[in-house]
Amino acid sequence: MKNKTYFKASLREIIFSKGRFIAIVLIILLGTLLYVGIKATGPILNHSASQFVDKQELSNLQIISNGGLTEVDEKLAKEIPDAKVESGHQLFYADSDKNQVVKLYSYDKKNQQNHLIVKSGHLPKKENEIVLDEKAKEEGYRLNQTYQIDQTDQVKRKNFKIVGFVQSPIYISTEERGLSNVGNGNVNFFAYLPESNFSSEVKSIIYVRFTNVKDKETYGKAYKKAMDQNIEQVEKLFADRPKERAAEIKHDAEKELLPKKAEVADNLTKIANGQNELDQAKAQLEQQAAMMPTGNPQLAQAQAELEAQEKELNSNRDKLLSAQQKINDSEKEINELKTPSYSYDQRADNPGFQEYGDLSERIAAIANVFPVFFFFIAALITFTTMTRMVEENRREIGTLKALGYSRYEIAIKYIIYALSAAVIGIVLGSVIGTHTLPRLVFELSSDRYNFPGVEAFYLSRPIIQATVAFLFASLGAALLVLMRELHEKPAELLQPKAPKPGKRIFLERITPIWTRMSFNSKVSYRNLFRYKSRMIMAVIGIAGCAALMVAGVGLKDSLSSVGDKQFGPIIDYDAIVTLKEQPDETAVEKIFSKNEKITNDLAVMNQTIELKQKGQANQKLTMMVPENRVEFKRYLHLKEQGKSFTLPNDGVVITQKMAELFELKKGDSLTVYDDDQQTFKVKIANISDNYLGNFLYLSKDYYQKARDTDFEVNSYLLRSKKMTKAEEENLAQKLLSSDQVINTSFMSTQIETQEHSMDNLDGIVWIFVVLSGLLAFIVLYNLTNINVSERLRELSTIKVLGFYDREVTSYIFRENFVFTILGILFGYGLGIILTKFILDQASMETITFPLVIHSGAYLLSGGLTILFSVIVMLATHFRLRHINMIDALKSNE
Known part of the structure; x- marks a missing residue:
């Protein structure tokens, strides 16, 4: 009976101090909600993305070659361990009338990878049917319209009927569609048409799915580690293919050229024979002319016929010599043919894929600090509240001890109070945090990604951490104070604690201020320090x-x-124009001079280089070498902790992030790896502020000295007046159509x-x-x-x-x-x-x-x-x- 009554009194404590109880619950709830919710957001977003792409059978790897892919490549790909292989066509189509670039893919209903999601209509069933990217609706395309592809050298048919709009797991971004080497340089949307419409027998892409990463999170470390091993095996298998493919292309080209070459040679022989016969006929005619009187009509007619034959013979010879020159040029091109490159693109290389992963990484990075601090404040206030609550009830504790209650019986009231507040707050916080924050974050960014939603699940680690911390803050605080109070005698507990004695405070010593303060203010300030x-x-x-x-x-x-x-403060150019190999610089600069928006241009050499160091992941940087280092400061403002400096003529400038990662400082020597993994050493002259990307800057003279090679222009930096999107696209298209430019990248983009x-x-x-x-x-x-x-x-x-x-x-x-x-x-x-x-x-x-x-x-x-x-x-x-x-x-x- 005694215990039952005391238990009721314990419950009444919650009711009578409901304001304090609710406050404790809310503090624990908020702390748990943010900590558990934000900790779970990154994993839940990543898991949901992983489930989506796996459900759509998104390929783990795309093998692409600029020399095309043959049956030999497909056969070799099927030898990759744990791999499922499919091949297809892809190409860029530039519609000059609409200033659009479309990436065309082949569609085969037998394919098991990269399943399309139909948003309206249906997938192609007939050869003349095509499906477009859902983004194409923004360009005004609708179902049952006719879509034209005017590229007869690669696509057999010209007119297609639009039967559907789709999403592809290759493009998880709703906006980004990648870059192209035609048109204005940016892909507007993609399209899928039946594979039979592509005229080339050579494929352009091989899709690979690996069974050994099937159950792994696509953004997880285990997936990345397994994929690194898979790619290593792929690279070994395809190590000799670039040279073999070059030999195949050369052989096929020579094989195609041989009949033409033989035909031209035969025709030239015939013409030579015909010329001999004509010369003999002319000689005979001259002998006859010597024996005949001048003005003989038959003689004149014979001479005219011979002249006409000679004229026709010369014309044919010129045509054949021109054809022979073309054959010679083709042979020269075949001999100078560069080895095709093979690239191995992972999911992270797909448009928008890495951006989504970066979002989760940033959330995870913030989750390691912000919620922890929030959590600490919540736990601290909870601890204080529970401590004060027990101290307030010391007289009650003394009364209960005097009545014969045991320490455990007295403590149970506060244990119930603390446990109730903690459990309610932790459970509600964990449930609300797990189910609301990830969904809220996803909804706030869902307009940028094609994912259908997120699937929430509970992460045990943050929930356990929150439980332990708040049980300590609430129950622990109560028990710590109880241990002290329960050791005192009932008589001591029944007496109120003596108030702290009043003391003179520092403010009292400042007489001019203290004497002018009111009585109430003096009391308040004394209490503050008391x-x-x-x-x-x-x-x-x-x-x-x-x-x-x-x-x-x-x-x-x-x-x-x-x-x-x-x-602006660092990068002060408006575009980078990337040139093809051995470009005609005059032709490019002519386009610059004709565009009134372009104010200045600077020739530079851009290369991707790599830094390597034990214990540190390899890092890629952009090496930029300007033709004129003094002029370079107008395009890029080098700064060290905000102070500007000019590109030195002796040594390189590296950006701050790379200097931090590799622990580099001024005067250090640095080994750099180029695209061919050839090394060269440079000395660090300065370290520059930078916020986006990683760069290495050096002068033309120092580059030639360090590498012992000539400086070759492969890019231009452009400064211009403000341009509209249409003007940028127009400039990019003109530059690409000059056949001297690979791509134009605008800073506005x-x-x-x-x-x-x-x-x-x-x-x-x-x-x-x-x-x-x-x-x-x-x-x-x-x-x-x-x-x-x-x-x-x-x-x-x-x-x-x-x-x-x-x-x-x-x-x-x-x-x-x-x-x-x-x-x-x-x-x-x-x-x-x-x-x-x-x-x-x-x-x-x-x-x-x-x-x-x-x-x-x-x-x-x-x-x-x-x-x-x-x-x-x-x-x-x-x-x-x-x-x-x-x-x-x-x-x-």
Whole structure:
């Protein structure tokens, strides 16, 4: 009976202190929600993407060759261990009338890889049917329209009927479709048409799916490790194929050329014979002319016929000599034919695929810092609240000990209270966090990806970590205080703790200020320093929440500032024009001069190089060598910690991220690997600021000295007036049609891509800000609630002494106001440190995030914290108005 009554009393404690109980539950809930939810977001997003691409049988590898792929290649591919192989056609089609570039794929219903998702209509059933990318609807295409492909050398048919619009797992991005080597250089959309329509017997792509990665997460380390091994085997198998394919192409070309060559030779022999016969006839005619009188009509006719024959013979000879020259040129081209390249593209090379993975990586990087700090603040406040609760009930504990209750029986009340709050908060936080945050993040970025949705699942590690931490913060706090209180004698517990003695504070020593302060203000400031632990805990709690809000908005500012820091302050050119091998530079510069938008151009040599070091993953960089190093500063502003410098003539400049990764400093020697894995050594003259990509800059003279080879122009940097998208596309098309240019890359496109990739994180940042604001509100409420509960006798006393309700509230408000202001100021500093730490964690091998926090972050953080403080004080004011002064003053009797 005794225990039953006490158990009811334990439950009543929850009801009577429901404000505090709900506050503890909400703090634990918010902490668990953010920690578990954000920790689960990256894995859930990746798992959902992995399930989608596996369901659509997306190929793990694409083998592509610029020399085409034959049956020999397909047979060799089938020898790859654990591989399923399919082949197909793909080519770029440029529609000059519509200024569109379309990537055409062959469709075969027997294929088991890269299943298309039909969004409307149906897949091709007849040879004259075609399906278009769903994105083609933006260009005005509709079902049952006729689509024309005017490329008779590669596609047999010209007119096709549009029977469907589809999505392909090769393109998970809703916008990005990759680059092309025709038209304006950018693919607008893709299309699939029956394989029988392609005229070439040589295929252009081999799709490979590996069974040994079937159950592995496509963004996981295990998948990447297995794929590295698979590609290593593929490269070994195909190691000799480039040379073999070159020999095959050469043999086929010579075989095709041989009959033509023989025919021309035969015809030239005939012409030579005909010329001999004609010469003999002319000689005979001259003998006859000597014997005949001048003006003989028969003689004149014979001479005319011979001249006509000679003219026709010469004409035929010229044609044959021209044909022979073409054959000679073809033979020369065959002899100079370069070995075709074989590339092995993984899923990460598909448009948008890596961007989605980077999003998850950034979330994971943020999840390692932001929620942990949030979690720490929540646990700290929970610990404080539970500690104060037990301390408040020391008289009750003393009474129960005096009545004969055991330590366990007394403790069970607080164990129930702490466990109830912790379990409710942890369970709700885990469920809500797991099911809402990943879905919310996905919805905020779903317009950029073709995934149907996410499938939430529980991650045991963060849930266990949250459970352990909050059980310690709630139950642990209660038990720690109970252990101390229960060791005291009942008589000691029944006596109230002696209040802390008043002391002179530092402010009292500043007489001009102290003498001008009101009595109430003096009391408030004395109380602040009298209860230092209360002040420190309040400042820490408020500072933590303010820091979280500063960091949340600061992250948004910093992430969105990458493009602003890179394009303009560092990269000051508007386009890069990549030339084909051995280009006619005059023809390209002629196009530049005719375009009134282009103001300047600079010839450069761009190459992809590689850095290698034990214990560090190989890193690729772009090596840029300008023809004129002094002129180069107009196109690219080299800076070291914000200070500009000119490209040196002796030594190289490397960007900061690579210097950090490889622990490089000025004066170090560096070994560089080129495309052919040939090495050369350079000396580091300087390290440059950079935020996007990795670069190595060196002068033309130093390049020639370091490599002992001539400088060869393969690119141009362009500076121009502002151009519209249409003007950019028009320029790119003209450059590509000159047959001297491979691709034109505009910085405006890169800026747009960068902004879009950062937009994906905006939603996450605002989630942090909102949850941090909620935590700040609950923390302020809880701390104020504790403050009032601990000081009921004090507040009742001043009410008895005649203080008005407004003055009683001000008595507490002044203290809270000081806590809030101090907390905000400390929070600003802490927020800067926290933002910097998160950015360091979130930065990647190709992106460095600058620390940028605009004034709005401080205004939002400070403003919300003050607003919450005012709201809490208004609620506290109504509570203080209803204090029962008699009961409060008798509470220790």
